[in-house]
Amino acid sequence: MRSDFAIIEAMLVLMPPNESLLPAPGRGQYDRRLPRERRLAEQHERLLAATALSVARDVSPSVASIVRRAGVGRNSFYEYFDDVRHAVGAAQAAVLRRVEQVLRDAESTARTPGERWRALARAWLSFTEDEPEAMLLVLAIDARASGAMSSGATVLQAALVRSLETLRNAGVTSPPAGPERVLAVAAVGEAFARALGRARIAASGVPDERGERASSEAWEREELERSLVDTAVRLLR
Numbered sequence: 001m002r003s004d005f006a007i008i009e010a011m012l013v014l015m016p017p018n019e020s021l022l023p024a025p026g027r028g029q030y031d032r033r034l035p036r037e038r039r040l041a042e043q044h045e046r047l048l049a050a051t052a053l054s055v056a057r058d059v060s061p062s063v064a065s066i067v068r069r070a071g072v073g074r075n076s077f078y079e080y081f082d083d084v085r086h087a088v089g090a091a092q093a094a095v096l097r098r099v100e101q102v103l104r105d106a107e108s109t110a111r112t113p114g115e116r117w118r119a120l121a122r123a124w125l126s127f128t129e130d131e132p133e134a135m136l137l138v139l140a141i142d143a144r145a146s147g148a149m150s151s152g153a154t155v156l157q158a159a160l161v162r163s164l165e166t167l168r169n170a171g172v173t174s175p176p177a178g179p180e181r182v183l184a185v186a187a188v189g190e191a192f193a194r195a196l197g198r199a200r201i202a203a204s205g206v207p208d209e210r211g212e213r214a215s216s217e218a219w220e221r222e223e224l225e226r227s228l229v230d231t232a233v234r235l236l237r
Contacts, residue, residue, distance in 0.1 A: 126221065195219050
């Protein structure tokens with residue numbers, strides 16, 4: 001099974017994890033016309049999506065909660081992961097790859113600095129709105145890490161740095177914004193995405209099992225998007 005990982009990982013880039021695949025089809029209901037690698041990739045995808053859901057909604061994510069959400073057996077879990085921590089790391093890595101690709105795609109549609117920052121803000125918050133559990137998974141701050149930024153915010157920070165490099169390459173004469181300003185914009189984006197993600201989960205009607213008080217504030221993506229773009233314009237121009 002592990003020899004198939006390279007094929008599975010390559011297919012997952014084209015098959016972003018999503019809750020619509022949960023749970024797995026019942027016994028005998030799999031589409032046998034699909035290649036074996038495709039079926040393995042879908043099973044792996046279900047486990048990644050179930051892991052994100054468990055981290056977002058369960059007080060203490062466990063193998064039992066993950067396989068219950070995925071609709072697969074414990075043996076299937078252990079074919080891919082050693083334990084919950086391994087599964088969480090794999091799910092985070094998969095989401096980070098997707099977020100980075102979403103931001104790069106957004107960059108390619110814009111020319112001016114303002115257009116690029118609007119595109120980045122829209123892509124960043126739209127991903128959060130569509131897949132709040134996935135985004136919150138990569139916005140979690142690891143207490144063992146040296147920095148105070150989440151891995152998700154680091155991806156946004158890198159996109160902002162690329163936007164400034166594009167300005168320099170275009171011969172813009174104004175002095176480039178310092179790293180502390182880029183960090184500030186990324187931190188605002190992180191805070192907005194975290195608030196929006198939690199609000200979307202609360203609005204879904206799914207009970208919050210983490211023991212945290214869900215925000216009753218109605219965060220709107222469009223309003224947050226405008227504020228994030230305004231922050232970027234003020235600090236980076």
